[in-house]
Amino acid sequence: MTTPREFKYVGTRPIRHDGVDKVTGRASYGADVVWPGMLHGFVLRSPHAHARIVSIDTRAAEATPGVKAVLTGKDLPETTATIALGEAAIDLRDVGDNMLARTKVLYHGHAVAAVAATTIDIAREAAEKIQVVYEVLEPVTGIDRAIAADAPILHPALRTKGAASPGAAGPTNIASRLEFKRGDVDAAFAEADVVVEREFRTPMVHQGYIEPHACIARCGEDGRAVVWCTTQGPFVVRDACAAIAGLDPAHVKVIPSEIGGGFGGKIVVYLEPMAIALSRKAQRPVKMVMGRDEVFRATGPTSGSRVRVKLGAKRDGTLVAATASLWYEAGAYRGSPVGAGAMCALAAYKIPSFFIEAHDVVVNKPKVAAYRAPGSPIAAFAVESVVDEIARELKMDPIELRLKNANAEGDKAPYGPKYGPIGLKQILEAARNHPHWTSPLAANQGRGIAVGFWFNAGMNSSATVILDTDGSAAVVTGNPDIGGTRAAQAIMVAEELGIPVERVRPGVGDTDGSGYTDLTGGSRVCYATGMAVIRAAEDVRDQLKARAAQIWNVAVDAVGWENGRAIPPAGTEKAEAMTVAGLAAKMAHTGGPIVGRASLYAPMAGPAFGAHICDLEVDSETGQSKVVRYTVFQDVGRAVHPGYVEGQMQGGAAQGIGWALNEEYIYDADGVMENAGFLDYRMPVASDLPMIDTVIIEVPNPLHPYGVRGVGEVPIVPPLAAVANAMRDATGIRFTELPLSPPRVLEAIEAASAVSVGA
Amino acid sequence: MTKLHIETTINGEPREFLCDSHETLLSALRNGLGLTGTKEGCATGDCGACSILLDGRLVPACLVLAPEAQGRAVTTIEGLSSGDALHPLQQKFLEHAALQCGVCTPGFIVAAKALLDAKPNPSEDETRYWLAGNLCRCTGYDKIIRAVLDAASEMKESAI
Amino acid sequence: MATVHLPSGLTQYTGGVETIDIDAARVPELIAALGHRFPQIAEQLGEMAVAIDGEIYQDPGYQLLRADSDVHLVPRIAGG
Numbered sequence: 001m002t003t004p005r006e007f008k009y010v011g012t013r014p015i016r017h018d019g020v021d022k023v024t025g026r027a028s029y030g031a032d033v034v035w036p037g038m039l040h041g042f043v044l045r046s047p048h049a050h051a052r053i054v055s056i057d058t059r060a061a062e063a064t065p066g067v068k069a070v071l072t073g074k075d076l077p078e079t080t081a082t083i084a085l086g087e088a089a090i091d092l093r094d095v096g097d098n099m100l101a102r103t104k105v106l107y108h109g110h111a112v113a114a115v116a117a118t119t120i121d122i123a124r125e126a127a128e129k130i131q132v133v134y135e136v137l138e139p140v141t142g143i144d145r146a147i148a149a150d151a152p153i154l155h156p157a158l159r160t161k162g163a164a165s166p167g168a169a170g171p172t173n174i175a176s177r178l179e180f181k182r183g184d185v186d187a188a189f190a191e192a193d194v195v196v197e198r199e200f201r202t203p204m205v206h207q208g209y210i211e212p213h214a215c216i217a218r219c220g221e222d223g224r225a226v227v228w229c230t231t232q233g234p235f236v237v238r239d240a241c242a243a244i245a246g247l248d249p250a251h252v253k254v255i256p257s258e259i260g261g262g263f264g265g266k267i268v269v270y271l272e273p274m275a276i277a278l279s280r281k282a283q284r285p286v287k288m289v290m291g292r293d294e295v296f297r298a299t300g301p302t303s304g305s306r307v308r309v310k311l312g313a314k315r316d317g318t319l320v321a322a323t324a325s326l327w328y329e330a331g332a333y334r335g336s337p338v339g340a341g342a343m344c345a346l347a348a349y350k351i352p353s354f355f356i357e358a359h360d361v362v363v364n365k366p367k368v369a370a371y372r373a374p375g376s377p378i379a380a381f382a383v384e385s386v387v388d389e390i391a392r393e394l395k396m397d398p399i400e401l402r403l404k405n406a407n408a409e410g411d412k413a414p415y416g417p418k419y420g421p422i423g424l425k426q427i428l429e430a431a432r433n434h435p436h437w438t439s440p441l442a443a444n445q446g447r448g449i450a451v452g453f454w455f456n457a458g459m460n461s462s463a464t465v466i467l468d469t470d471g472s473a474a475v476v477t478g479n480p481d482i483g484g485t486r487a488a489q490a491i492m493v494a495e496e497l498g499i500p501v502e503r504v505r506p507g508v509g510d511t512d513g514s515g516y517t518d519l520t521g522g523s524r525v526c527y528a529t530g531m532a533v534i535r536a537a538e539d540v541r542d543q544l545k546a547r548a549a550q551i552w553n554v555a556v557d558a559v560g561w562e563n564g565r566a567i568p569p570a571g572t573e574k575a576e577a578m579t580v581a582g583l584a585a586k587m588a589h590t591g592g593p594i595v596g597r598a599s600l601y602a603p604m605a606g607p608a609f610g611a612h613i614c615d616l617e618v619d620s621e622t623g624q625s626k627v628v629r630y631t632v633f634q635d636v637g638r639a640v641h642p643g644y645v646e647g648q649m650q651g652g653a654a655q656g657i658g659w660a661l662n663e664e665y666i667y668d669a670d671g672v673m674e675n676a677g678f679l680d681y682r683m684p685v686a687s688d689l690p691m692i693d694t695v696i697i698e699v700p701n702p703l704h705p706y707g708v709r710g711v712g713e714v715p716i717v718p719p720l721a722a723v724a725n726a727m728r729d730a731t732g733i734r735f736t737e738l739p740l741s742p743p744r745v746l747e748a749i750e751a752a753s754a755v756s757v758g759a
Numbered sequence: 760m761t762k763l764h765i766e767t768t769i770n771g772e773p774r775e776f777l778c779d780s781h782e783t784l785l786s787a788l789r790n791g792l793g794l795t796g797t798k799e800g801c802a803t804g805d806c807g808a809c810s811i812l813l814d815g816r817l818v819p820a821c822l823v824l825a826p827e828a829q830g831r832a833v834t835t836i837e838g839l840s841s842g843d844a845l846h847p848l849q850q851k852f853l854e855h856a857a858l859q860c861g862v863c864t865p866g867f868i869v870a871a872k873a874l875l876d877a878k879p880n881p882s883e884d885e886t887r888y889w890l891a892g893n894l895c896r897c898t899g900y901d902k903i904i905r906a907v908l909d910a911a912s913e914m915k916e917s918a919i
Numbered sequence: 920m921a922t923v924h925l926p927s928g929l930t931q932y933t934g935g936v937e938t939i940d941i942d943a944a945r946v947p948e949l950i951a952a953l954g955h956r957f958p959q960i961a962e963q964l965g966e967m968a969v970a971i972d973g974e975i976y977q978d979p980g981y982q983l984l985r986a987d988s989d990v991h992l993v994p995r996i997a998g999g
Binding site for chain 1: 779800801805845
Binding site: 161162163177178179180181182264337339340342343370374375415416417418419420455457458459522601603604605703 | 924926927928929931963968970971972973974975976977978980989991992993994995996997
């Protein structure tokens with residue numbers, strides 16, 4: 001168990017170390033660098049959602065003055081490598097094919113060729129001269145069509161992996177199917193007093209990071225490549241680039257730029273191997289920057305979905321049975337987060353009997369990528385909406401219903417193992433006792449609550465802490481800082497060494513300058529990399545104690561450590577406690593420089609829950625709705641820098657509110673996205689939102705020295721249902737399809753009033 | 760293609776540059792003049808990451824042609840701090856943790872400066888509507904709005 | 920003997936067996952023993968995460984097992 005500990009720096013709010021560079025415009029993001037002699041790359045993309053590539057003629061482009069290299073899928077080797085990272089690993093063959101189509105284009109905007117030229121205008125004009133002959137095929141633009149008996153098949157070799165449906169065999173668009181079950185579901189439903197069943201649909205939505213993908217790469221005659229890019233995972237990029245561009249990973253160095261948002265969307269490579277391959281042909285650096293429409297059309301959004309949920313409860317509110325059938329769009333290649341969705345769907349509740357099935361379905365849309373708690377928000381939208389309906393049927397307070405069924409430490413998660421200490425009941429109790437829950441609502445307003453779950457990842461992390469002769473320290477990890485992790489890491493070093501946070505210099509290393517570290521994502525940086533940082537600082541502290549022992553001529557074990565000072569054993573003559581600075585000043589005379597290091601593999605063991613309360617005001621004349629009050633409750637284990645913890649909670653809530661109210665990929669019948677820009681893909685702006693209140697609950701995670709759980713992903717899980725439940729409360733209408741945009745809401749309100757007028 | 764020669768004032772300094780007739784001011788700032796604090800998020804005037812002041816007026820640099828800067832005064836994020844002192848807005852963004860990834864931050868600070876120039880004491884609602892042309896995907900805007908309101912009140916106090 | 924719980928989706932290949940006790944000191948030996956016992960699922964076992972006494976390892980490597988460890992095979996999870 002974590003011993004209760006008095007912290008000096010953990011829980012404080014120092015100014016982030018990279019802050020001044022970011023408020024003055026000096027920080028360098030993906031597109032901000034210029035390398036001498038660099039060329040500009042432009043990608044030619046498919047005008048069809050589904051077509052066979054018959055031929056590509058690049059001669060006219062190559063003959064254009066200023067063009068230095070042209071690339072098609074045939075120029076790259078086919079790899080069978082995978083990177084173990086999440087569901088079914090990253091299949092680099094698919095990633096390569098997705099980056100540059102070989103034989104088939106599988107979505108509108110799929111890259112088919114790339115050009116590097118002395119200016120971007122020349123590259124674009126030359127790309128337009130490339131002649132591609134397509135055999136156009138019928139596009140599969142949704143789940144219903146994809147699983148129809150006569151559906152066009154995206155991948156002729158694809159067969160369903162996992163628990164196949166009875167009788168399924170042969171070519172299919174269902175890439176995988178899995179099941180979770182417990183108990184006798186039919187018998188359990190027969191015991192229920194109340195049963196509610198609904199089917200829900202959500203459209204594809206995008207992470208919406210403000211900085212488009214960008215990189216610059218150079219590859220020399222010796223096959224060695226250097227890549228500067230905006231990414232959540234420089235080591236993932238290194239390994240993917242090597243496999244896809246056909247290089248030895250030993251010859252690839254990736255330097256992560258500052259990153260302008262990712263939310264899971266900047267893990268997969270879209271440009272980097274192309275830039276390397278173009279540079280290899282041209283023998284000059286190549287810069288590639290996506291336009292916003294390319295980001296929408298050709299990077300990874302998250303799945304559109306169809307989810308059917310059925311819940312049964314006793315009169316007293318005890319949930320007794322559940323079924324859930326999840327169908328998630330994977331986009332053009334297998335790999336939707338439906339497995340995680342299935343594991344998260346019922347994670348909050350003790351339900352003795354359930355059956356969950358999950359299907360990964362390929363369609364002619366962009367290949368999905370991770371998006372903040374991948375798969376969980378979609379499942380929570382369905383389950384938490386049905387839980388709300390059960391509460392209404394039973395005339396029970398929705399928080400009481402959830403508390404009655406809430407999982408706690410020692411309960412078995414639906415996906416198998418028992419939970420350790422979790423804070424679900426604590427957050428529900430905090431929500432029930434918060435003034436928001438009992439405050440009066442104005443006319444046309446409704447209130448909704450929903451909970452959400454995420455695992456929080458562990459995996460590989462490394463950290464180095466370097467002590468300087470003045471007693472200050474640098475800390476280097478391989479995790480790009482996407483939202484304040486430098487500040488958190490500096491706090492941890494300060495806490496362990498007892499030096500001021502301002503005297504710690506946190507840095508992000510490149511792939512040669514830091515130990516292997518998995519990506520910035522999965523809410524893992526403060527937890528797993530943080531653990532490595534703490535251990536590296538402890539390593540420095542142990543070395544300092546040894547130096548003190550040497551100075552005092554005592555045994556190392558006899559040296560104590562308090563408040564950032566080495567303490568001599570009692571009775572040691574002429575020995576006084578020594579500060580870090582004092583010991584650091586003597587490093588050269590006591591054995592040389594001190595560098596602390598730690599590398600570890602952390603298990604995924606800090607599962608966390610959040611609960612959100614949403615007040616929505618609905619204009620019944622226009623269907624327009626507005627969030628008027630919003631409170632986020634979350635168990636974060638331990639908030640290292642509360643300012644950035646609150647920021648994660650607020651930002652996740654805002655993204656989820658956007659998903660609920662306005663965001664969607666809109667496709668025409670040919671599979672062309674019709675709203676590939678920020679004007680028509682409507683993300684929340686400042687005037688759409690109120691202040692977002694936060695309540696941090698700290699149920700320490702026993703596997704982390706401070707109790708950190710991770711915070712970033714949970715807050716996007718509850719908002720979809722919290723908003724929909726508020727909409728139900730305000731209008732009396734249960735919406736089962738997102739987004740709750742004004743036209744959809746108005747139509748439903750008018751239909752409902754027509755019915756009541758008719759009656 | 761013959762380049763155009765443009766004479767302009769950027770952050771108080773006379774500058775000249777060459778550009779194509781169809782080049783955006785955003786491109787000229789970032790690529791020609793090395794002022795990469797102004798970011799490109801969409802190139803269609805929807806995200807506000809390239810917010811600058813043109814003769815004191817808030818505009819997205821992606822919707823201004825570079826030749827339009829001829830004889831005008833351009834203010835970018837690089838022109839906000841003076842000497843070694845941050846602008847109060849920059850300081851308040853840091854104190855309130857009003858940035859996460861930070862890529863929208865320069866645009867927000869320039870847009871907020873335009874707000875406070877026009878209206879030194881804005882309400883929360885006025886601030887939210889003024890900044891509605893700037894997208895932030897990380898923060899949910901809460902801390903940004905607080906930072907701007909706090910900067911406004913501090914600037915008002917120091918003006919007295 | 921570690922108690923291993925198989926995911927319900929795989930039980931159609933294990934003759935309905937959902938839980939099995941296996942004597943193994945480490946995860947690789949446990950996976951090998953399972954694959955030997957149920958050849959039809961051997962290939963899929965290597966692609967799964969392993970929960971040992973409540974802690975999920977995306978890549979379980981050579982994790983040690985206790986004599987009474989509770990082991991669940993679960994799908995791998997992506998993070999954003």
